Amino acid sequence: MLSGGSDCSLPRKTSQRSKRHIVNAHFYDAEMYADMTEKTVPYQATLEVLEHLIAFPTVSTESNLDLIDFAEQHLIRSGFSTHRLPDPSGRKAGLLARMGPDGPGGVMLSAHSDVVPVKGQDWTRSPFQLTHDGGRLYGRGTTDMKGFLASMLSLAARAATVPLQRPLMLVISYDEEVGCAGIRQMLPGYTALGWQPELCIVGEPTEMRPAIGHKGKASFLATCHGTAGHSSLAPRYVNALHLAAEFIMTLRRLQKDYAASAIQDAGYDVPYSTVHAGRMHGGTALNIVPDHAQIEFELRHLPADAPDHFLSRLQQETEGIVRSFRAEEGAAKIEIERIGSYPGLQIAADHRAVRRVAAISGSHETIKVAYGTEAGYFAQLGIPTVICGPGNMEGQGHKPDEYITVAQLGSCDQMMDRILSESGA
DSSP: OOOSSOOOOOOOSOOOTTOEEEETTEEEEHHHHHHHTTTOOOOHHHHHHHHHHHHSOOBTTSOOHHHHHHHHHHHHHTTOEEEEEEOTTSSOEEEEEEESOSSSOSEEEEEEOOBOOOTTOOOSSOTTSOEEETTEEESTTIIIIIHHHHHHHHHHHHHTTSOOSSOEEEEEESOGGGTSHHHHHHHHHHHHHTOOOSEEEEOOOBTTOOEEEEOEEEEEEEEEEOOOEEGGGGGGSOOHHHHHHHHHHHHHHHHHHHHHSSOOOTTSSSOSOEEEEEEEEEOSOTTEEOSEEEEEEEEEEOTTSOHHHHHHHHHHHHHHHHHHTTOOTTTSEEEEEEEEEEOOEEOOTTOHHHHHHHHHHTOOOOEEOSSOOSHHHHHHTTOOEEEOOSSBTTTTTTSTTOEEEHHHHHHHHHHHHHHHHHHHO
16 A cells, blocks of 8 residues: 555546545535536546645655655556656655657656745645645645646556557656756756657646746855954954945845846746845854855846856956955955756747647646746757646745645646547547
8 A cells, every 4th residue: 555645535527416525524525516617627536646645745855755656656557667866865866757659759747746845834734634625625735736746647547548659758856946956966867768758848837827938047155254353343354244235235236237127028027137135144243243154145037147147247246345345365255156056948939839738728828937947957958848737826836725726636637638638649
């Protein structure tokens, strides 16, 4: 028996009368939901898989191996060939799976297995137990993005009954929530397989609308070095926190320049590149001039605003800050280190892949999203990539009482059915 959730009986796409099902002690009326969601009710198998997935507390700081074990066994039973890609620590792994003929073509579906923490959030229900209330399915990761992953795995079981004429590929990653670190580590293993899908769908929450772009991100650490001394003689020393404050003011000036730049994209809520300082720390006591301070900051950039150009300008500004302190040579110093990055995504709205996703998702409204995804990595490999999945990040994801609606998950299952129909044609 696989671990991760209780066995349950949940509704298929049906409106049969007098059927009542229980999910974690909540009555689930199949007829009511068929009426409420215009019959976009998820498959029973999708809901059962989702219940298992939510029960795995795959916060990015923890192992995801139990979830990967569950998914791999499910895929092997469904007839997929699988390739496990462990991370260097051995505590996490990604999973690649494929069914169908060899050679290029076919569709690849991608989801990450990790979720954001629940600590410090005011949940009114257990975050790692799938619960249902009023047409919503609650649990950490339901929207971001175990709902899509459950629909992927449910599709895999149905694919076992269809002779595929085109390959179907699945990617399950880890550590997406910490700067897309996992997919970067998985890429060599993926490229070694030589897969050449004609379309990749990354199932981040878009309310099933095709998303054709997001900004890239580069994150940095600035370390400010000063000289320590007693605060009664503060002017004789270089205060590292003062250096850091000047550095943050420089980041603000660069942000204003981006806001006033001619490089804009109205498809985004914030149409220009953004600079943000997220953390600053330094100092040991009030009566000691601090000799060390650090700032973590980021650039979320449009394609035309290359991180290298930003970093070059920032370093020039930083040299001016250091000179302004008029300290002895070497006493004041600011070092900047790039600590992470992921590429943005940009695909034309009239691209064949976008039109195809619009057709199978049932939505012809293309959007761009504010958050980052793994999609840019697949696009860099030459794979036409579109983001499309159930849920809404702004209103549902990363929040206490995270949820996905029954209708959204049902729409995702419908998209999966269309993919399966195409793959078997």
